[in-house]
Amino acid sequence: MPAIDENQTRGADNASLGRLYASLMLAAIVFGAALLAAPLASAAAAVPCEDMLAQLRAAKAGVTLSAADQAKLDELEAKGVERCNADDDKRADAFFKQGMAILGK
Numbered sequence: 001m002p003a004i005d006e007n008q009t010r011g012a013d014n015a016s017l018g019r020l021y022a023s024l025m026l027a028a029i030v031f032g033a034a035l036l037a038a039p040l041a042s043a044a045a046a047v048p049c050e051d052m053l054a055q056l057r058a059a060k061a062g063v064t065l066s067a068a069d070q071a072k073l074d075e076l077e078a079k080g081v082e083r084c085n086a087d088d089d090k091r092a093d094a095f096f097k098q099g100m101a102i103l104g105k
Helices: 006-045 049-060 067-085 089-102
Strands: none
Touching: 049 067, 049 089, 067 089
16 A cells, blocks of 8 residues: 655645635635725715706706696706705615606706
């Protein structure tokens, strides 16, 4: 029966550990990059509510709506302004986008 060389066994174990550490390091780098990219992506996607309000007001200038649509647009604008004044740009923009949809924009 051939003798098992202890150095060969250790070498194989070290190679397995090296691959494991490399995989863990790669996973940590990818995870870290994702954590850094998430706030940047959301910041880039957000529009200041004051800008969205200006866009909404410019879009509704000269547009004739039915009384029901005009009432809904006014309500959405008021809610958006309220959220904008509370520094809740995300929700304010959501109201303004709904208003733009009524205008067909």
